[in-house]
Amino acid sequence: MKRSSWAAWSVLLACLTLTACSDRNTDPASYPPPTTTPPPTTDGDAGVIGTTITIQNFAFSPANLIVPAGATITVINMDPVPHTVTSQTVADTFVPGPVGTIVFDTGPFMGQTTFTIPADAVSGTFVPYFCAIHTSMMLNRANLTIQ
Numbered sequence: 116m117k118r119s120s121w122a123a124w125s126v127l128l129a130c131l132t133l134t135a136c137s138d139r140n141t142d143p144a145s146y147p148p149p150t151t152t153p154p155p156t157t158d159g160d161a162g163v164i165g166t167t168i169t170i171q172n173f174a175f176s177p178a179n180l181i182v183p184a185g186a187t188i189t190v191i192n193m194d195p196v197p198h199t200v201t202s203q204t205v206a207d208t209f210v211p212g213p214v215g216t217i218v219f220d221t222g223p224f225m226g227q228t229t230f231t232i233p234a235d236a237v238s239g240t241f242v243p244y245f246c247a248i249h250t251s252m253m254l255n256r257a258n259l260t261i262q
């Protein structure tokens with residue numbers, strides 16, 4: 116009798132373990148998996164040549180800014196809360212980091228600030244960036260592309 120009781124407990128434990136595992140597996144991922152391809156942008160922006168990023172209503176504009184190497188980028192925050200413009204190595208990871216020689220982080224700011232792109236930035240380099248305060252709460256995903 117003792118042996119069958121032990122077997123019943125084992126089965127029960129196995130079921131509980133499997134249930135816990137399957138619950139975890141059915142949870143939708145919070146974020147899409149890391150990717151090396153540009154993430155979709157909510158404004159359908161194909162790319163705008165310039166040196167100004169505007170943040171308004173928790174959205175970056177343009178979502179894809181094409182900038183010359185060595186450029187000084189002006190960031191204008193129209194919102195009544197601070198944001199950051201922070202480079203990340205992999206889009207949608209919300210982890211600050213470089214892409215090649217390019218790395219920037221404005222830190223939290225309101226109003227206007229600037230940062231610079233290195234003169235040796237390689238043409239065609241794609242640099243995703245994010246707001247370190249609001250991460251996935253920002254309404255779009257944005258990047259710089261070196262002209």
Ligand SMILES: [Cu+2]
Pocket residue numbers: 197198199246247248249250253
């Ligand atoms: Cu923000």
